[in-house]
Amino acid sequence: MESIIRDKSLAAQGADKINWVKGFMPVLNVLNEELSATKPLVGKNIVITMHLEAKTAYLALVLKNAGANVAITGSNPLSTQDDVAAALAEQGVTVYAWYNCTAEEYEQFLHKALDTKPQIIVDDGGDLVSLLHSTRSELAPHILGGSEETTTGVIRLRALEAEKRLQFPMMAVNDAYCKYLFDNRYGTGQSTWDGIMRTTNLTVAGKTVVVAGYGWCGKGVAMRAKGLGANVIVTEVNPIKAIEAVFDGFRVMPMQEAAKQGDFFVTLTGCKHVIRREQFAVMKNGAILANAGHFDVEINREHLAADSVSQRVVRKNIEEFTFSDGKKVYLLAEGRLVNLAAGDGHPTEIMDLSFAMQALAVMHIAEHHSEMSNKVYIASDELNSRVALLKLQAMNITIDHLTKEQEQYLKQA
Numbered sequence: 001m002e003s004i005i006r007d008k009s010l011a012a013q014g015a016d017k018i019n020w021v022k023g024f025m026p027v028l029n030v031l032n033e034e035l036s037a038t039k040p041l042v043g044k045n046i047v048i049t050m051h052l053e054a055k056t057a058y059l060a061l062v063l064k065n066a067g068a069n070v071a072i073t074g075s076n077p078l079s080t081q082d083d084v085a086a087a088l089a090e091q092g093v094t095v096y097a098w099y100n101c102t103a104e105e106y107e108q109f110l111h112k113a114l115d116t117k118p119q120i121i122v123d124d125g126g127d128l129v130s131l132l133h134s135t136r137s138e139l140a141p142h143i144l145g146g147s148e149e150t151t152t153g154v155i156r157l158r159a160l161e162a163e164k165r166l167q168f169p170m171m172a173v174n175d176a177y178c179k180y181l182f183d184n185r186y187g188t189g190q191s192t193w194d195g196i197m198r199t200t201n202l203t204v205a206g207k208t209v210v211v212a213g214y215g216w217c218g219k220g221v222a223m224r225a226k227g228l229g230a231n232v233i234v235t236e237v238n239p240i241k242a243i244e245a246v247f248d249g250f251r252v253m254p255m256q257e258a259a260k261q262g263d264f265f266v267t268l269t270g271c272k273h274v275i276r277r278e279q280f281a282v283m284k285n286g287a288i289l290a291n292a293g294h295f296d297v298e299i300n301r302e303h304l305a306a307d308s309v310s311q312r313v314v315r316k317n318i319e320e321f322t323f324s325d326g327k328k329v330y331l332l333a334e335g336r337l338v339n340l341a342a343g344d345g346h347p348t349e350i351m352d353l354s355f356a357m358q359a360l361a362v363m364h365i366a367e368h369h370s371e372m373s374n375k376v377y378i379a380s381d382e383l384n385s386r387v388a389l390l391k392l393q394a395m396n397i398t399i400d401h402l403t404k405e406q407e408q409y410l411k412q413a
Contacts (some may be wrong), residue, residue, distance in 0.1 A: 001071070001116060003089035004109065006098035014087030019056040019063070025055070027387055028062055031283035031359050032153030035066035041366055042067035047118035049110065049128050050149060051079035051340045052097050054346055057088050059122075059355040064093055064363060071116040073109040075124040077101045078333060078341035083189040098389075107378040120365055122358055125294045126156035133160065133167060140241060145169040145365035145372060147358055151184070151215065152270045152294035157376050169372035171361040173354070176379035178387045180216045182266035187346030188339065189220025192266060192292045193228065195343030197316045199332055200288060205229030210262035212255065213269035214241040217292060221266050222250055223327035233258045235274075259283050266338075268290045276300040280307060285327045290338040299335045317342040356387045 022029065035041070046063055050056045052074040064070045072088065074080035074097040077400050082099050089095045094116065110127060114136050121128050132140045145168050148154055158165040162283035173179050209230040211222045218234070222245070225232050234245040235255045242252050250302065259265075261281035263286070267274045270293050280303060282339055291298045305311060308321035308329075319331045333341035345351070360383050365372070392399065402410070 001094050003085075003093075003095040004098075004112065005085045005089050005095050008086050008089070010083035011086040011090040013087065014054075014057070014081070014083035015090070017081070017084055018057050018087055021054045021058055021348045021351075024411045025355070027211070027352045027356040027390040028058060028359065030390055031356055034297070035359070035363075036046050039065075040363065042069045044120060044366060045116055045118045046070050046120045046122065046362065047113045047116060047128065048072040048122040049075045049113065049338075050122065050124040051075055051345055052082045052085055052088075052342070053079065053345055053355075055345065055351040055355065056083050057084050057093075059314070059358055060088060060093050061091060062355075064091075064356070064360055066363075068120075068386065069116070070094065071096070071113045071118070073097045073107075073113045073257040074101070076337055076340060077103075077106055078336050079345070090267045098267055101142070111136070117142060119144045120362055122149070122362065123147070123153055124149040126150075126153035129153070129157060129170070130158070131154075133165065137167075140167040143168040144369040147171040147173045147361040147365070149354070149358065150174050150294050151217070154376070155270060161374075161376050162248075165292060166374045166375055166376070167272060169365065169369065169377060170375075171365065171377050173361050173379065174358050176357050177274035177381075177384045179352050179357050182350055183346060184216035185220035185223075187220070187350035187354070188217040188268070189224040190350075191343055191346045192221050192268075192290070192340035196264065196266075196290050196332065196339070197339040198286070199315070199338070199342040200330075202288075204264070207263040208233065208261050210258045210304060211250075212267040212274045212298070213264070213293075214238075214245045215268065215270075216298075217268040219248075221268060221292065222248070222327045225264075225266075226250075233261065236289060255279055256282070262287060265289045265299075269294050269298060270294065272297040273300045273303075274298045276309060277303040278325075279328060280304060280364065283329055286330070288332065289335070290332040291335050292338055294337065296337075298333040299331065301331070301335050303327070304331065313328065351389060353387055356390070357383065 046068045071094040080097045096112040154172045209225040234250045236242040310322045314320045317333045
């Protein structure tokens with residue numbers, strides 16, 4: 001099938017971006033060499049829905065080099081990079097995506113990708129799985145399985161599993177140690193502030209940062225804010241995560257109280273309307289709102305628009321909302337993922353770990369789908385250890401190994 005992209009002439013520029021990240025993804029390079037030689041995915045149709053930038057493109061090419069027919073579409077309208085999409089299309093991946101697509105185009109691209117009749121899916125946020133359990137359910141019997149990249153997507157998968165409606169096995173790559181310990185914490189922590197600082201060109205030091213949600217992503221954003229010199233407040237609904245934030249040295253309070261103090265607000269909860277009308281009403285003039293959760297529902301944009309008297313774009317990816325008293329509040333990247341909509345996403349070396357897990361998850365499904373039930377699986381310790389050891393080797397770091405005596409000792413009752 002023919003790709004649907006913005007501009008084919010951008011392919012060379014996109015290829016440069018892909019070649020750049022290849023130099024910093026040693027684990028994926030090892031897997032690419034192995035899979036290119038053995039081609040275990042010959043004849044398999046794979047659909048990927050992810051943030052379509054250079055690192056994701058390399059994952060798509062690794063799967064293609066393994067013999068698969070790969071189709072890809074974006075998982076967020078503002079995170080697709082048109083030059084990377086063009087480069088992928090030129091290199092034999094079917095692409096349905098362009099930057100700043102409308103909601104209708106986004107839906108159309110998902111359907112076009114599913115029209116390739118995939119046997120394995122790689123999802124980011126659960127949109128593919130949702131379609132395969134609703135309007136495209138006729139394709140579900142042909143799906144061998146899939147993998148999911150995000151916390152939000154895993155939540156949706158577990159809901160389907162709990163209702164006994166999941167139609168095929170899914171690997172929760174997001175819940176793999178080598179994903180969430182690094183990607184969610186260090187990746188989100190750095191890339192979120194990359195996006196915010198690149199977009200606003202403002203200092204973080206000395207400001208008050210409110211972090212909504214203290215999961216692994218929230219921990220990373222709070223840690224990086226502290227390192228940048230900010231005073232950090234955490235808001236939580238989970239008492240265990242709240243006390244962890246306290247022990248990590250952060251102030252914890254309800255969002256309504258934090259709203260009065262914050263200069264920057266970052267939401268990372270996976271829930272909706274975390275910041276809404278009552279919080280906007282008490283915010284300081286100049287407060288800056290950013291979301292790093294998967295969907296653009298955490299900051300209630302409808303309340304923001306309804307309660308302000310004027311809105312305008314004052315800088316790329318910055319919308320100004322003026323209230324009747326003259327107070328101004330700023331929303332970054334339309335409330336979408338700020339690290340991708342206003343940046344380049346997670347650092348390349350971090351995504352090397354995550355996408356290696358994705359490649360191994362796809363291989364596991366291709367090889368073992370007949371032994372798997374329609375439920376959510378987490379990557380084994382063996383897969384996690386392989387990825388970690390490959391990364392250590394690439395960094396010229398060696399570690400100890402248990403002696404036979406130590407192995408026997410640990411096996412004793």
